Amino acid sequence: MVLSPQDIHNKEFSTKLRGYNVDEVNDFLDQVIKDYQIVLQENKDLNSQLNEAKDKLSYFNDLKDSLNQSILVAQEAADKVKTNSKKEAEITSREAQKKADDILNAANEKADAVLEEASKRAKKLAIETDDLKKNTRVFRQRLQVMLESQLEVIKGSDWDRLVEEKPTTTYEDIEKVVGSLDNIANPGVQSETKQSNGAADVEETPATVDDSNQTVVIYPDGRTQNE
Structure with missing residues (x-):
């Protein structure tokens, strides 16, 4: 059992012969009581501080646990x-990639269609151009043969006799020469080149031969017209 200052103060000692001085002992006990009271008060204060520290430690431990829990919750939420x-980023990326692929595929399909159409037109134009060249060559050959035939007729001896300055030329002679010219011009000239693939005929432009007083229009089919 811990002594209290009151226990020390009330303590009584028995006396003996040649014992301690009572006043000195009482003074010493008074000093012990004072020091003991100080020590007890300090111990009490320390216990109070210790309790406060324990309370604070418990509070901070609880706060730490709460903060740790909050951190865990925040970490889970994060x-x-x-x-x-x-x-969401992956979904957005896939959707954007899909849209880009769709746009690219549509553009490629459109470009392929345009290229195919352009290729068809180019082939058609090439065929038409080739047919036009063939028809032009045919027309040129016909015109050349026809003009050469007409030139041969004009250079013939019948025309020479016709234009001689002799009174022996009769109307029958002139009619005979003109009739021979008509016989050569009317049958027409056959083409030596055949058209292929059923190409359409090109419109043929008539050629003209200018005489001294009139113009004779000579068509490729052998028809003539005086203007």
């Missing part, structure tokens, strides 16, 4: 947000 953001 992980969820990060995961959701990643998923």
Whole structure:
């Protein structure tokens, strides 16, 4: 049992012969009581401080646990947000890639269609151009043969006799020479080149031969017209 200052103060000692001085002992006990009271008060204060420190430690421990729990919750929430953001980014990226692929495929299909159409037109134009060249060559050959035939007729001896300055030329002679010219011009000239693939005929432009007083129009089919 711990002594109290009151226990020390009330303590009585028995006396003996040649014992201690009572006044000195009482003075010493008074000093012990004072020091003991100080020590007890300090011990009490220390216990109070210790209790306060324990309370604060408990509070901070609880706060630490709460903060740790909050950190865990925040970390979980951040992980969820990060995961959701990643998923949304992947979905957005896939949708954007799909749209880009669709646009690219549509553009490629349109470009292929345009190229195919242009190729068809180019082939058609090439065929038409080739046919036009063939028809032009045919027309040129016909015209050349016809003009050469007409030139041969004009250079013939019948015309020479016709234009001689002799009174022996009769109307029958002139009619005979003109009739021979008509017989050569009317049958027409056959082409030596055949048209291929059923190409359409090109419109043939008539050629003209200018005489001294009139113009004779000579068509490729052998027809003539005086103007």
